[in-house]
Amino acid sequence: MSIVENQKTSIAQTIRERRSIKRFNGELVEEAEIVALLEDAVWAPNHGKREPWRFIIAAGEGRERLLELLQEVSIGVKALEMSPEALEKAMDKFTKPGAYLFVIVDEDARQKQRLEDFAAASALVQNFQLLAWGKNIGVCWKTPAFIDDPKFREKLGVKLGERVIGMIQIGRFDEVPAPKERTPVAEKLTRF
Numbered sequence: 001m002s003i004v005e006n007q008k009t010s011i012a013q014t015i016r017e018r019r020s021i022k023r024f025n026g027e028l029v030e031e032a033e034i035v036a037l038l039e040d041a042v043w044a045p046n047h048g049k050r051e052p053w054r055f056i057i058a059a060g061e062g063r064e065r066l067l068e069l070l071q072e073v074s075i076g077v078k079a080l081e082m083s084p085e086a087l088e089k090a091m092d093k094f095t096k097p098g099a100y101l102f103v104i105v106d107e108d109a110r111q112k113q114r115l116e117d118f119a120a121a122s123a124l125v126q127n128f129q130l131l132a133w134g135k136n137i138g139v140c141w142k143t144p145a146f147i148d149d150p151k152f153r154e155k156l157g158v159k160l161g162e163r164v165i166g167m168i169q170i171g172r173f174d175e176v177p178a179p180k181e182r183t184p185v186a187e188k189l190t191r192f
């Protein structure tokens with residue numbers, strides 16, 4: 001088997017076996033590991049060489065600051081009435097990932113370019129997910145409603161004319177989720 005065929009097999013396997021990780025084990029992930037993955041992920045196709053993305057990483061102390069902001073936007077003042085245990089439980093889904101990556105896309109005023117840029121950034125995110133999977137780093141692409149909240153955007157440092165296309169949770173995991181099914185292509189295929 002040629003090197004190219006071998007690579008194809010492993011790419012197909014990684015695509016099929018990758019799973020979104022929704023249960024992280026709390027281990028931290030360093031910024032350098034995320035940047036190394038991004039250096040490869042940015043080879044995603046993008047039209048007109050626009051590279052319409054930028055990134056905000058919250059690792060280490062940045063992760064701590066982000067957790068405060070996530071508590072503010074998801075729990076708010078209700079946190080004052082909660083027991084420390086109840087608050088810890090409510091924040092569990094945010095505290096277990098070891099780092100966060102926000103993928104920010106320029107919002108072109110022209111619809112064609114805007115859709116192209118969104119598609120290119122989505123290809124980048126999938127590259128990132130596959131690359132991370134290859135290094136036993138778990139990822140989940142999240143789109144909670146608060147990523148469009150003006151207060152959240154401002155505190156995160158998102159500018160006018162930009163859109164957060166995903167809050168990417170990154171971390172280590174102990175259990176691999178069960179395999180998922182996909183509808184056979186034959187059921188989605190029309191011959192012209």
Ligand SMILES: Cc1cc2nc3c(=O)[nH]c(=O)nc-3n(C[C@H](O)[C@H](O)[C@H](O)COP(=O)(O)O)c2cc1C
Nearest residue numbers: 018019020021022140141142143144165166177180
């Ligand atoms: C654009 C996009 C947004 C997503 N947003 C969320 C989300 O907000 N919360 C969540 O739990 N999963 C989210 N996911 C992950 C999907 O739920 C996940 O991909 C799906 O369950 C299929 O699982 P798999 O990735 O393991 O194949 C999102 C995925 C995509 C592509």
